[in-house]
Amino acid sequence: MKFRVATMLSAWALVLLPLAVQAEPAQEFVLQNGMKVVVKEDRRAPTVAHMVWYKVGSMDETNGTTGVAHVLEHMMFKGTKTLKPGEFSQRVAALGGRENAFTSKDYTAYYQQIEKSKLEKVMALEADRMANLVLDKEEFAKEIRVVMEERRWRTDDQAIPRVYEAMNASAFFAHPYRHPIVGWMSDLQSMTVDDAKAWYQHWYAPNNATLVVTGDVDAKAVHALAEKYYGRLARKTLQVTRPQTEPPQTGIRRLTVHAPAENPYVVLAFKAPTLRNVERDDDVHALDVLAAVLDGYDNARLNAKLVRTDKLANSVGAGYSSIARGPVLFLLDGSPSRGTTTEQLEGLLRAEVERIAKEGVSEEELKRVKTQLIAGQIYKRDSIFGQAMEIGVMETTGLSHRDIDRIIDKLRAVTAQQVQSVAQRYFKDESLTVATLVPLPLSEKKPPPASLRH
Structure with a gap:
């Protein structure tokens, strides 16, 4: 999930938030x-x-x-x-x-x-x-x-x-x-x-x-x-499913995919918490903000340093979506530029998280990032369909539509110390899976079937 919104939206986000809540x-x-x-x-x-x-x-x-x-x-x-x-x-x-x-x-x-x-x-x-x-x-x-x-x-x-x-x-x-x-x-x-x-x-x-x-x-x-x-339809006895709990991960898992592609690519997936209780799960809200610090707007940290300044990657990103019925992942990904390997880019992506873990984020950066993040949350509601989507996702993943505004309140309350703390605790080797794409010649790629061409 990437939180990219126009600069105009960020400028108005905090002004419009009270209206959204009301x-x-x-x-x-x-x-x-x-x-x-x-x-x-x-x-x-x-x-x-x-x-x-x-x-x-x-x-x-x-x-x-x-x-x-x-x-x-x-x-x-x-x-x-x-x-x-x-x-x-x-x-x-x-x-x-x-x-x-x-x-x-x-x-x-x-x-x-x-x-x-x-x-x-x-x-x-x-x-x-x-x-x-x-x-x-x-x-x-x-x-x-x-x-x-x-x-x-x-x-x-x-x-x-x-x-x-x-x-x-x-x-x-x-x-x-x-x-x-x-x-x-x-x-x-x-x-x-x-x-x-x-x-x-x-x-x-x-x-x-x-x-x-x-x-x-x-x-x-x-x-x-x-x-x-709908009221005239008969209820049913629903099938009972047994829980399938994911066992704790105990080390890095690595895999390689060989496929026709223009560029190599790497994605790092860290086990992260799922939102279960909006009031108590403060780490979830801090991880949302951390994702926005890394990749929440055009000049966020990953893109600013690895693509624009150092030119070591063609593209980079971070994503975290905490609303789900099951376990979730915090993702870092990117495609290296010529002269950079996927192994090197993997280290560079992790280094940006480690920098936040060591140095934290400034109050100025935190305020800017939260403004962008909240703007994106609010402007989803500008669409009738977007509102229905937001309500439906919340209701079917074990939360409530009543939590929607409260999530925004909790995002606004995230501190720099909380962002630094989650950066320190959730990006360890034992919770990491790394997937690497090794490109094959594009000549091996098959054209799409006529029925699926647009």
Whole structure:
């Protein structure tokens, strides 16, 4: 996660923060069948974002069926008892809206953006496929080929995605985050329509879903519509999954990926804490600020020194996203310039963190960085869809939409001493996985299939 925002935003961030905090709060309801409904009124434009988030993602899969969460996401557009394959999307388009879906490690979400008077119609469509999906064997056979082609083009034939896939498989031994969201190819090849049916029957239930509606709406009216369309759906007994706890790492893990690419590349992944309690997890907020110190704006430390001044790298970065259901990583990455090796760049990246661990950051730099970071957090809310995304992510990862503003408060309160402290404690060899890309000639790279060219 990179926190790059325009200079204008940083100048106004602290001025606008009180206004952001004073904005109309989201309202929450729970239907009798256990479905949570969160509504955020925002009347700046006559549009609405309607999203259904299922608390199930690739981390809930088991060996042999990796990728099934993503495959089912595709199949959700293939018809219900009353809709033909593709008709869902056609109806949303006829209403003047746009729609899509996405699968992550932690959740699967479906959304429509629509003119406010059409909300009831898309809600009826979404509730229909929550309960009445038809999983046809022939449609599945066609769609699984699409997913396999997607995997080939977006991962197998792309150098950097291959590096990250291998890095995750090495950084996590036991936790299912080691599996790619799209699934391993062998699992896709052996997957059947019955695997998708079982996933749908086990997880797609109102009591495993959160409805998020943002935009030009009345919360009480949305509640009534939710009761009408989702409230009549039966709750299910959800499948119980056993925890898969990642064992402590005891030393550096290294791996190398050989793939067609223009430049070498290296990524360093350190085990880091996940946000569980906004009030108590102060290290998480300090690590957010540290990531911004390193790579939060155009002239942040990594880019200023390694790219602009020393010219030892073509690109560098830092990333940390603490909001997840499972364990998370703090990433340092970069592509060395000519004359610099990936081994040297690895040391240079670590040296910049070590410099903060030894010398700390000045109050002036800290203030500038936090202003940029907070500006990025606030301006995500300028979009109706962005607000719905923020609420949905929080709710499906074990936090609450009520924590959103409090996170900003906690970021503002981070001290220079806290930033120095986390730099000292979380970047040890025993928590590190290093993945290196060794480029092969680009002539070995295959062109994308016609169906995936844009």
